[in-house]
Amino acid sequence: MPAARPLSQPLFLPMTREEMDALGWEELDILLVSGDAYVDHPSFGTALLGRYLVDRGFRVGVAAQPRWEGDAATEDIARMGRPRLFAGVTAGAIDSMLARYTAFRKQRSDDAYTPGGQAGKRPNRAVIVYANLVRRAFPGLPVVIGGIEASLRRAAHYDFWTDSLRRSILLDSKADVLVYGMGETALEGVAHAAEDAVTQAGQGFGQENAPVRALFAERVRKIPGTAWAVAAKDADMLLPADTLRLPSFEAIEGDPFLLVAATVAMERQVHQGKSPAAQASGDRVVVMNPPVPPLTTAAMDALYALPYSRLPHPSYTDPIPAWEMIRSSITSHRGCGGGCAFCSLALHQTRHIASRGKESILGEARRIAATTVNGKVPAWAGSISDIGGPSANMWQAACTSDATTCGRASCLFPAVCPFFSVDQAKGAAMLREAGRQEGVRHVRVASGVRFDLALADDAALQAYTQEFTGGQLKIAPEHIAEDVLRLMRKPSRAVFEKFLERFGKLSGAAGKEQYVIPYLMSAYPGCTDAHMRELAAWLKQRNWSPRQVQCFIPTPGTVATAMYYAGKDVKGEPIPVARTDADRMRQHYILLGQEKGGRPFDGKGGREERRFGAEKKGRGERDEAPHTKRNGEGRRDRGGRFSDGGREKKKRH
Numbered sequence: 001m002p003a004a005r006p007l008s009q010p011l012f013l014p015m016t017r018e019e020m021d022a023l024g025w026e027e028l029d030i031l032l033v034s035g036d037a038y039v040d041h042p043s044f045g046t047a048l049l050g051r052y053l054v055d056r057g058f059r060v061g062v063a064a065q066p067r068w069e070g071d072a073a074t075e076d077i078a079r080m081g082r083p084r085l086f087a088g089v090t091a092g093a094i095d096s097m098l099a100r101y102t103a104f105r106k107q108r109s110d111d112a113y114t115p116g117g118q119a120g121k122r123p124n125r126a127v128i129v130y131a132n133l134v135r136r137a138f139p140g141l142p143v144v145i146g147g148i149e150a151s152l153r154r155a156a157h158y159d160f161w162t163d164s165l166r167r168s169i170l171l172d173s174k175a176d177v178l179v180y181g182m183g184e185t186a187l188e189g190v191a192h193a194a195e196d197a198v199t200q201a202g203q204g205f206g207q208e209n210a211p212v213r214a215l216f217a218e219r220v221r222k223i224p225g226t227a228w229a230v231a232a233k234d235a236d237m238l239l240p241a242d243t244l245r246l247p248s249f250e251a252i253e254g255d256p257f258l259l260v261a262a263t264v265a266m267e268r269q270v271h272q273g274k275s276p277a278a279q280a281s282g283d284r285v286v287v288m289n290p291p292v293p294p295l296t297t298a299a300m301d302a303l304y305a306l307p308y309s310r311l312p313h314p315s316y317t318d319p320i321p322a323w324e325m326i327r328s329s330i331t332s333h334r335g336c337g338g339g340c341a342f343c344s345l346a347l348h349q350t351r352h353i354a355s356r357g358k359e360s361i362l363g364e365a366r367r368i369a370a371t372t373v374n375g376k377v378p379a380w381a382g383s384i385s386d387i388g389g390p391s392a393n394m395w396q397a398a399c400t401s402d403a404t405t406c407g408r409a410s411c412l413f414p415a416v417c418p419f420f421s422v423d424q425a426k427g428a429a430m431l432r433e434a435g436r437q438e439g440v441r442h443v444r445v446a447s448g449v450r451f452d453l454a455l456a457d458d459a460a461l462q463a464y465t466q467e468f469t470g471g472q473l474k475i476a477p478e479h480i481a482e483d484v485l486r487l488m489r490k491p492s493r494a495v496f497e498k499f500l501e502r503f504g505k506l507s508g509a510a511g512k513e514q515y516v517i518p519y520l521m522s523a524y525p526g527c528t529d530a531h532m533r534e535l536a537a538w539l540k541q542r543n544w545s546p547r548q549v550q551c552f553i554p555t556p557g558t559v560a561t562a563m564y565y566a567g568k569d570v571k572g573e574p575i576p577v578a579r580t581d582a583d584r585m586r587q588h589y590i591l592l593g594q595e596k597g598g599r600p601f602d603g604k605g606g607r608e609e610r611r612f613g614a615e616k617k618g619r620g621e622r623d624e625a626p627h628t629k630r631n632g633e634g635r636r637d638r639g640g641r642f643s644d645g646g647r648e649k650k651k652r653h
Contacts, residue, residue, distance in 0.1 A: 090147030152557030369439025
């Protein structure tokens with residue numbers, strides 16, 4: 001679609017009226033409201049979407065971590081005035097409940113996406129709270145919700161923090177439209193729909209604006225990658241005959257296994273759906289349009305070439321931990337073919353790999369090396385901390401099948417699909433070339449590798465091990481019990497052990513003492529105390545002593561969460577589930593209790609890794625660490641009941 005008007009990119013997207021005035025902007029077209037601090041870096045969703053929309057001709061401002069309580073609750077939202085088209089609302093890079101609560105119901109003491117790491121700067125269920133604030137500040141203005149929290153709660157979902165089934169967040173937030181997945185093109189479509197509606201109606205979005213709102217609603221119903229709601233009595237008239245009909249909210253309340261069926265169906269729609277999906281909830285129906293196609297390489301290159309400052313907004317005086325972690329990292333691709341049952345990443349970014357071109361990546365490496373802060377090049381600028389995506393070794397992966405549909409839930413499980421094509425040696429060559437760019441001292445891979453893929457290309461594995469591992473390599477075996485691995489859709493123990501052996505030999509051949517950082521999980525659906533003891537014995541046999549293990553937390557929208565809720569696997573077979581804190585804690589500490597006497601893995605076949613226990617942030621909401629790339633899935637958490645304006649559903653016992 002053509003740009004609404006030519007615009008120059010600002011140094012930072014404005015956060016105040018004074019910054020708008022300096023740009024010569026009398027009003028905003030779009031206000032983006034986020035639960036994260038504003039960092040103008042392409043790994044942060046607000047910057048990515050905001051820059052993209054400005055490039056398309058829309059004036060975009062940011063309300064980052066606005067206050068939501070007390071008499072001043074709407075001041076931060078309203079400080080730049082009423083936007084002309086809509087407000088876009090996101091909880092931020094991770095689900096707000098995950099951001100605020102630990103695996104065992106305790107409030108977190110920090111938040112990596114807040115200046116100074118300060119906790120408590122975003123509300124519980126931030127999408128709902130922010131949507132309510134926007135309506136209070138700007139009556140009649142369309143509210144568009146998106147990001148990981150909205151995406152994974154777009155249909156009926158199990159909520160771990162209230163132990164209840166909740167209806168779509170679109171209904172609870174009373175938003176006009178929900179953008180799911182990677183939202184650039186869908187959000188641009190919504191912006192043009194709003195612009196067209198205003199033009200055709202000859203009026204803006206005010207309080208008495210039925211004509212323009214009706215026109216807007218009609219247009220957004222045609223945009224891929226969006227969800228919208230309609231009265232149940234009108235649904236049949238609006239939906240095509242091939243619509244995927246999901247079990248209703250009420251049906252799932254009556255039969256928890258239907259949540260598994262609905263989640264698997266939605267997973268299939270995300271990966272290859274060409275028809276909308278619909279789910280009834282009371283007298284409303286939530287319609288989820290087919291997903292937006294992955295960005296082409298040219299589109300990815302253009303998106304990441306926008307003039308990000310790569311710095312936090314200058315209004316912040318305290319450091320932002322999430323930015324410090326990824327400030328010199330580069331996103332090479334999106335998507336993950338793994339399709340792990342507990343991971344929301346494939347649901348958010350899809351299994352399709354969208355890759356940037358080599359020259360685009362090399363250009364970003366040069367820009368990072370030339371970064372200046374207060375007129376000086378900081379020490380970190382020449383050290384590229386990561387070039388990768390969900391897994392580093394899937395750059396330019398593609399499906400070579402001619403089939404129009406695919407029955408697999410994963411490109412890699414139970415074994416790597418013969419049609420999943422990836423040239424890992426080409427990826428290693430790109431990393432080498434990045435290291436030769438002017439100003440770049442060295443390149444590392446921090447986003448981890450998919451170890452079953454790595455074993456398929458020994459030359460590439462040698463390169464990752466000997467050239468791009470800075471002493472530690474992240475991998476995610478998650479468990480070693482075959483029954484649990486099957487439910488997770490993870491490679492077998494034998495594959496993991498083969499990788500460890502090869503990694504050790506390659507490290508030794510290079511004369512390096514290197515360690516793997518493996519991520520393990522306790523209390524997964526289907527995992528019993530016996531399975532945890534099996535894992536503990538396996539670790540003890542290798543003198544490997546974990547200090548921390550990620551306890552599974554059922555995050556909305558995943559197959560694993562649906563299995564937890566139902567107590568059944570995807571085939572409907574009953575599975576054991578650790579539900580109580582006591583059961584979960586016991587599994588957790590079966591491993592932690594094995595700590596004494598252990599030594600780190602040195603990559604040489606007998607000992608294990610020094611930082612084994614480092615908490616895996618991002619493994620329950622994958623794409624929730626900075627917008628496109630952190631390897632993991634967000635922290636899974638649990639809390640009590642919260643008043644948020646949404647309807648709380650009855651508990652399932």
